[in-house]
Amino acid sequence: MPTWRPLTPNDITGLMQVANEIHPGLPERPEVFINRIALFPAGCLALEDEDGRLCGYAISHPIRRRCPPALDSVLVEISADADHYYVHDVAILPGLRGRGLAAECVARLLASDAAQGYSVAGLVSVYGTEAFWGRLGFRSVVVDEDLASKLREYGEDAVYLERVLDSQ
Template sequence: MRSALWRRMAPADLPAVMRIAAVVHPSYPEDEAVFAERLQLASEGCHVLAGEDGGLLGYLVSHPWPVGTVPALNSLLGAIPPGAGNWYIHDLALLPAGRGGGAAGRIVAQIAERAMRAGFASLALVAVNDSTGFWQRQGFREVHDPALARKLASYDDAARYMRRDLQN
């Protein structure tokens, strides 16, 4: 696993990304068009974890988005809203073979650094699958906002909006 490396996602990676999503997030299905659009809108925020054999072990999809808001699950964005001062982590998924070597923490640190250099004030995400502990270790904190309750409920009762402020 230590030899697995993150690289920029390419359109040709989307079928493998969809297979990983089906394994890691079966309760949160999204159409391939959602991933393709995010790759097209913010390619610098989309990465895949490639193993020694070139097979994919995981992916990260992220993009600019306004702070305090959450894109609906399985929805197209259309465009990135102007003035979005937050970098949103849409999805981070690793197959079991890609876990345990620090790959998830490395890509989060890489995205945080890029977002900070680009002038973004924060990172945000919706934590699912009991992942809040992982995200807390990455510097995120839960944000309780009643205005987000309906969107979070579309994920599940345990979904949490989390944010990490960045120092510029």
């Protein structure tokens, strides 16, 4: 059974293979992932199969509420006034879906020390995955024009979702 472990810069080649397969229409440069690992390693996980191959990943980090970074952008820092835990991406190769691995990953991220102190988590749902995220407690929210503009970068079906976290 594949297992989640910390993501490291050494995983970038495998991560890019997964990202390019899953998100061909939403490309992000390797520098973006290296940047997130460097800035917030506690929010980055790799899914490794029994043969040691990367078959999924997760990227998450704090942001200011409803102010996610633009697609394919490098961050200078995690904002000192971050008040929201952002799940940037949970990507799993198609052959491994339906096994509860994404739900396990999200539960692990949101229960981690990294997410402690945040009362809300958010994410951008793409590819019609809103129902999946809904089963994990995320709900759509009304967004302002700035966030709506960012969502358009992710495609016509992109929806911003939030989940109230258990008292931290």
